[in-house]
Amino acid sequence: MPRAPKPAASPDEVVRPATGVTLYDVAERAKVSGMTVSRVINDNAHVSEKTREKVMRAIEELGYKVNVAARAARVGTLRVGLLYSNPSAAFLSAFLVGAMGQCSRSGAELILEHCEDLKTQRKAIERLIAKGADGVLIPPPLCDSRSALKHLKEIGMPTVAVATAKPSPQASAVRIDDYDGARSMTKYLLSIGHRDIAFIKGDPEHTPAQLRYQAFIDTMHEEGLQVPAERIAQGMFTYRSGLLAARELLSQKVRPTAIFASNDDMAAAAIAVAHGMHLQVPEDLAIAGFDDTPVAVTVWPELTTIHQPIGDMGRAAVELVVEQVKEKRSGHAPTLKHHLMPYTLEVRESTTLDA
Amino acid sequence: MPRAPKPAASPDEVVRPATGVTLYDVAERAKVSGMTVSRVINDNAHVSEKTREKVMRAIEELGYKVNVAARAARVGTLRVGLLYSNPSAAFLSAFLVGAMGQCSRSGAELILEHCEDLKTQRKAIERLIAKGADGVLIPPPLCDSRSALKHLKEIGMPTVAVATAKPSPQASAVRIDDYDGARSMTKYLLSIGHRDIAFIKGDPEHTPAQLRYQAFIDTMHEEGLQVPAERIAQGMFTYRSGLLAARELLSQKVRPTAIFASNDDMAAAAIAVAHGMHLQVPEDLAIAGFDDTPVAVTVWPELTTIHQPIGDMGRAAVELVVEQVKEKRSGHAPTLKHHLMPYTLEVRESTTLDA
DNA sequence: CTGAAAGCGCTTACAG
DNA sequence: CTGAAAGCGCTTACAG
Numbered sequence: 066m067p068r069a070p071k072p073a074a075s076p077d078e079v080v081r082p083a084t085g086v087t088l089y090d091v092a093e094r095a096k097v098s099g100m101t102v103s104r105v106i107n108d109n110a111h112v113s114e115k116t117r118e119k120v121m122r123a124i125e126e127l128g129y130k131v132n133v134a135a136r137a138a139r140v141g142t143l144r145v146g147l148l149y150s151n152p153s154a155a156f157l158s159a160f161l162v163g164a165m166g167q168c169s170r171s172g173a174e175l176i177l178e179h180c181e182d183l184k185t186q187r188k189a190i191e192r193l194i195a196k197g198a199d200g201v202l203i204p205p206p207l208c209d210s211r212s213a214l215k216h217l218k219e220i221g222m223p224t225v226a227v228a229t230a231k232p233s234p235q236a237s238a239v240r241i242d243d244y245d246g247a248r249s250m251t252k253y254l255l256s257i258g259h260r261d262i263a264f265i266k267g268d269p270e271h272t273p274a275q276l277r278y279q280a281f282i283d284t285m286h287e288e289g290l291q292v293p294a295e296r297i298a299q300g301m302f303t304y305r306s307g308l309l310a311a312r313e314l315l316s317q318k319v320r321p322t323a324i325f326a327s328n329d330d331m332a333a334a335a336i337a338v339a340h341g342m343h344l345q346v347p348e349d350l351a352i353a354g355f356d357d358t359p360v361a362v363t364v365w366p367e368l369t370t371i372h373q374p375i376g377d378m379g380r381a382a383v384e385l386v387v388e389q390v391k392e393k394r395s396g397h398a399p400t401l402k403h404h405l406m407p408y409t410l411e412v413r414e415s416t417t418l419d420a
Numbered sequence: 421m422p423r424a425p426k427p428a429a430s431p432d433e434v435v436r437p438a439t440g441v442t443l444y445d446v447a448e449r450a451k452v453s454g455m456t457v458s459r460v461i462n463d464n465a466h467v468s469e470k471t472r473e474k475v476m477r478a479i480e481e482l483g484y485k486v487n488v489a490a491r492a493a494r495v496g497t498l499r500v501g502l503l504y505s506n507p508s509a510a511f512l513s514a515f516l517v518g519a520m521g522q523c524s525r526s527g528a529e530l531i532l533e534h535c536e537d538l539k540t541q542r543k544a545i546e547r548l549i550a551k552g553a554d555g556v557l558i559p560p561p562l563c564d565s566r567s568a569l570k571h572l573k574e575i576g577m578p579t580v581a582v583a584t585a586k587p588s589p590q591a592s593a594v595r596i597d598d599y600d601g602a603r604s605m606t607k608y609l610l611s612i613g614h615r616d617i618a619f620i621k622g623d624p625e626h627t628p629a630q631l632r633y634q635a636f637i638d639t640m641h642e643e644g645l646q647v648p649a650e651r652i653a654q655g656m657f658t659y660r661s662g663l664l665a666a667r668e669l670l671s672q673k674v675r676p677t678a679i680f681a682s683n684d685d686m687a688a689a690a691i692a693v694a695h696g697m698h699l700q701v702p703e704d705l706a707i708a709g710f711d712d713t714p715v716a717v718t719v720w721p722e723l724t725t726i727h728q729p730i731g732d733m734g735r736a737a738v739e740l741v742v743e744q745v746k747e748k749r750s751g752h753a754p755t756l757k758h759h760l761m762p763y764t765l766e767v768r769e770s771t772t773l774d775a
Numbered sequence: 776c777t778g779a780a781a782g783c784g785c786t787t788a789c790a791g
Numbered sequence: 792c793t794g795a796a797a798g799c800g801c802t803t804a805c806a807g
Contacts, residue, residue: 134492358714
């Protein structure tokens with residue numbers, strides 16, 4: 066008995082064929098063999114342009130979607146390893162949502178491996194290999210470890226670094242432009258009238274911290290504004306460090322009119338400190354963060370911040386690594402790609418009453 | 421190549437066969453047909469006990485794992501719909517991680533559908549059906565909507581409510597015991613010496629809010645302690661409402677020695693208010709939350725809270741719904757199950773210096 | 776209760 | 792550049 070026909074769905078909604086259209090339907094319509102259709106959907110080079118176009122048209126007309134399960138059954142499941150150390154829970158889960166979604170779309174499997182610290186990297190990588198990883202994703206802060214990248218390069222493992230500010234030439238990377246993002250935020254604060262802006266730096270070990278700070282300083286200078294040393298406080302990206310930094314900044318005789326913290330946790334802490342001093346946010350003090358993690362919309366007022374599309378970065382990272390694994394399997398040298406994702410400036414109540 | 425026999429993998433280990441052992445290897449070893457092995461791994465009733473045992477032994481000895489992709493290729497992908505409204509980002513992503521993981525293990529596909537408010541439920545459910553959902557997962561606050569559950573019941577859609585405090589007899593549910601959790605927290609606060617404990621209630625529309633409050637009151641009474649009206653503040657589960665509630669509680673002449681907030685966002689707000697009043701946490705005031713969302717370990721001091729295993733709940737919910745869909749397909753009436761997950765008390769620095 | 780055969784939708788050799 | 796055949800690992804009829 067034939068299966069109950071599934072209702073049709075528009076192409077970008079559902080990923081798996083709701084249509085029941087198979088490769089052979091496409092082949093028939095395009096008057097080629099199934100083999101040729103397979104070549105087209107797998108971007109195989111040995112197809113004439115004319116044939117490719119015919120097939121593409123048939124795919125479009127029939128709304129064909131490859132059946133990932135069938136492909137995986139034939140070709141084996143590709144395993145994407147994720148080597149994580151101690152990113153924030155917020156970052157990791159947002160990233161996982163994107164990465165897992167793309168994995169199921171590509172018929173790949175995501176395997177996780179925790180890596181305590183830099184010393185145990187090598188072992189963690191070996192565990193990943195033992196679990197059958199064909200490629201590896203490395204989120205921060207591990208993505209900035211030269212030795213990890215070097216090791217992976219040596220053993221020929223396709224690798225994608227995620228959210229690193231200083232991408233290594235050793236591996237592919239998916240990231241936002243931290244410099245540009247911090248620049249946008251600074252410009253925004255200037256645009257709403259602030260001139261005396263304080264900055265809370267992040268953990269100096271993390272590459273994004275350096276770029277965000279540099280962008281802030283450069284942008285202020287471009288506007289002809291000096292930033293006195295007492296307007297800069299050192300933080301470590303933790304809420305607690307933000308508490309200390311904000312106290313330092315706000316205990317001056319003359320207070321800044323705005324604080325730009327290099328991540329949301331520290332910005333949230335700055336709000337708490339401001340409230341403790343009976344300062345209204347944003348009336349007495351504007352506060353901005355970076356990353357748009359869940360805490361940004363948990364605190365009140367909600368944080369103006371730079372949104373990193375972390376889920377999309379997870380998706381893109383999986384796409385990149387899958388591509389590299391396939392290239393490697395077909396004997397090609399993997400092409401390293403650096404994918405820059407768009408950030409957005411999220412204006413909320415911590416900087417303006419109009420948000 | 422044979423591998424060391426290994427016991428069934430725990431859920432978080434690798435799921436796909438790293439072994440390359442197929443159903444036929446098992447069949448050969450057990451001296452039965454592949455068909456019979458298939459029956460055993462699918463819990464088909466028509467297998468003699470003796471045969472089943474033989475097969476199970478062979479599966480164990482060879483470390484056989486079903487190839488989910490191959491199965492999906494043959495049998496079609498089962499679609500699990502997730503109807504979410506506006507849960508916290510933290511809840512949703514933790515839940516998704518668990519649900520997606522289980523989906524890929526079961527060879528199911530997760531399809532998401534957003535539902536603005538209670539009025540548009542019906543439409544959202546129809547969109548989910550149009551996308552081919554075979555079963556539905558409903559996280560809070562929608563899980564408490566009688567009309568949604570009734571509608572799903574009427575159309576015979578397998579449904580699992582997640583994290584509802586008052587499970588409906590209409591549908592299966594996966595949850596923790598909110599009453600018991602709040603009771604543990606209250607007992608813990610009593611055990612470390614607090615007698616004068618204030619409570620911040622949650623949104624009265626949400627069922628967990630009611631139970632958490634009731635458990636607090638009951639437990640205090642059991643200890644022979646009265647809770648004066650001024651020790652209870654109404655919150656709405658938001659950070660902002662926690663700010664207001666905490667101010668109210670802490671502006672009394674005699675302050676409580678501890679505050680138990682019915683979720684982490686409000687507890688985090690209480691910490692901020694306490695700090696603003698130059699109170700040390702936990703020395704001057706202990707503060708506890710509920711849920712163990714990321715904010716619990718973001719703020720400083722980190723929050724003592726009740727950990728909900730949200731990821732595991734996502735996993736369990738998918739398992740339940742898949743089971744029901746299969747029962748439905750094979751013509752059986754779906755058995756409703758209420759799965760109670762274990763919570764844990766996470767003791768951190770917001771209540772004790774020893775954490 | 777058990778099994779031999781066919782087929783899910785795709786890809787991998789192998790030809791031409 | 793293109794295609795006919797075989798097979799991935801599993802399950803669905805259909806027999807016995």
